[in-house]
Amino acid sequence: MTIYAFYIYSRKCECVFAHRWKPSDRNSMETLVSQLEQNSIEDDMEKLIFGVVFSLRNMVKKITADQDQFMSYTTSKYKLHFYETPTNLRLIFITNPKIDSLTHVLQQIYTTLYVEFVVKHPLYTHVPPSAEEGGINCEIFRITLDRFVRTLSCF
Amino acid sequence: MSKSKIGEDVYKKVDKVNAELFVLTYGSIVAQLCKDMNYEKVNEELDKMGYNIGIRLIEDFLAKTEWPRCADFRETGETVAKVGFKVFLNFSPIISSVSDDGNTFVLTLDDNPLAEFVELPADARQKLWYSNILCGVIRGALEMLQMDVDAVFLRDILRGDEHTEIRVHLKRILKEEIPPGDE
Numbered sequence: 001m002t003i004y005a006f007y008i009y010s011r012k013c014e015c016v017f018a019h020r021w022k023p024s025d026r027n028s029m030e031t032l033v034s035q036l037e038q039n040s041i042e043d044d045m046e047k048l049i050f051g052v053v054f055s056l057r058n059m060v061k062k063i064t065a066d067q068d069q070f071m072s073y074t075t076s077k078y079k080l081h082f083y084e085t086p087t088n089l090r091l092i093f094i095t096n097p098k099i100d101s102l103t104h105v106l107q108q109i110y111t112t113l114y115v116e117f118v119v120k121h122p123l124y125t126h127v128p129p130s131a132e133e134g135g136i137n138c139e140i141f142r143i144t145l146d147r148f149v150r151t152l153s154c155f
Numbered sequence: 156m157s158k159s160k161i162g163e164d165v166y167k168k169v170d171k172v173n174a175e176l177f178v179l180t181y182g183s184i185v186a187q188l189c190k191d192m193n194y195e196k197v198n199e200e201l202d203k204m205g206y207n208i209g210i211r212l213i214e215d216f217l218a219k220t221e222w223p224r225c226a227d228f229r230e231t232g233e234t235v236a237k238v239g240f241k242v243f244l245n246f247s248p249i250i251s252s253v254s255d256d257g258n259t260f261v262l263t264l265d266d267n268p269l270a271e272f273v274e275l276p277a278d279a280r281q282k283l284w285y286s287n288i289l290c291g292v293i294r295g296a297l298e299m300l301q302m303d304v305d306a307v308f309l310r311d312i313l314r315g316d317e318h319t320e321i322r323v324h325l326k327r328i329l330k331e332e333i334p335p336g337d338e
Contacts, residue, residue, distance in 0.1 A: 011299075011331075011332055012332050013332050013333065013334040013335075047334075051334065054333075054334060067223060067224060085214075085217055086217055086222070086223070086224045086300055087214060087299045087300060088301070088331065088332075089214075107221070110218065111217075111218035111219075111221070112218075114218075115214050115218040119214040120211070120215075124211060126210040126211070126299060
C-alpha cells in the first residue's frame with residue numbers, strides 16, 4: 001500500500017477529480033463507496049497541493065528553458081509525482097517516498113484512461129466542472145483507474 | 156525523426172474507419188444543414204461543430220503522439236500539417252506563405268478527402284465553404300494549447316478555384332489561468 005492518492009486539476013486550476021486509497025480492506029466495495037462520499041470533503045488539502053505544484057512548476061520553468069517540467073518532489077513522509085499535458089491538464093500521485101518516478105504511469109493514465117473514458121464521453125466539456133460541482137463524473141473512469149493502479153507493482 | 160515520418164507511423168497504428176463512409180456521412184450532414192439554413196449560417200455551424208471536435212481531438216492527438224509543446228507558431232503549423240492531418244485524415248497539406256513574423260501560415264489542401272465525390276450547386280459556389288469544419292477543428296485544437304487563432308478558407312477547388320487553401324493566423328497567445336486569489 002504505497003500509493004495514497006490521485007488528483008486531476010483542470011486548466012482552470014480547479015481540482016476536478018480525486019481518488020484516495022485506504023489501507024484497510026482495500027478490496028471491498030464499501031471502502032470504494034465511502035471514498036466516493038468523502039471525496040468532496042478535503043477541499044482545502046486539494047487547494048494546498050495545487051498551490052505547491054503550481055508554484056514549483058512556474059519556478060522550474062523560470063530557471064530553465066520553457067520545455068522543462070518538474071516531475072516529483074519528496075518529503076520524509078511522502079512523494080508527489082506530477083505530469084502536465086500540453087493542454088494544461090495536471091495529474092498528480094501522492095505516494096510513499098521510496099517509490100520510483102511514476103510520471104510515466106501518469107502519462108499512461110492520461111493516454112489510455114483519461115482520453116478514452118473522459119474525453120470520449122459524450123457529455124465531455126473541455127474544462128471539466130470543479131470537484132464541488134461534481135468534477136469528472138464518469139464512474140467507469142474511476143473504476144478502471146482504481147483497478148489499473150492496483151495492478152501496479154508498487155501498489 | 157522527421158515530422159512526416161512520425162505522422163506516418165502513428166497513422167499506421169490507429170484504428171480507421173472506412174473513408175467512403177466518413178466522406179458520405181460528412182456530405183449528408185452538410186446537405187442537411189444546407190436544407191435547414193442559409194449558406195452563411197451553414198459555414199458558421201460547420202465551424203462550431205469543428206471547434207467542438209477540435210477541443211477533444213487535441214487530447215486524442217496528444218495521447219497518440221505524445222507530442223511536446225512546439226517552440227513557435229511556425230513549428231505548430233508544421234505539426235498541424237504533417238502530423239495532425241496525417242494522423243486523422245491520412246494526407247498532409249502543403250504549408251506555404253509563412254508570414255515574416257511567423258504568425259500566419261497557409262495550408263494547401265489539394266487532395267482534401269472531405270471534398271471527394273462533391274459537386275456544389277451553382278448558387279452555393281459563391282457562399283458555401285464546404286469543408287469549413289476543418290477550420291473549426293484547427294481553431295478548437297489550438298485554443299486548447301493556449302493559441303487563439305483565426306482559421307479561414309481562402310479558396311476552394313469546389314468553387315472553381317485552382318487550389319484549396321486555409322489561412323491560419325495567430326491572434327494572440329492566451330494567458331494561462333492562474334488559481335483564484337493568486338497573483
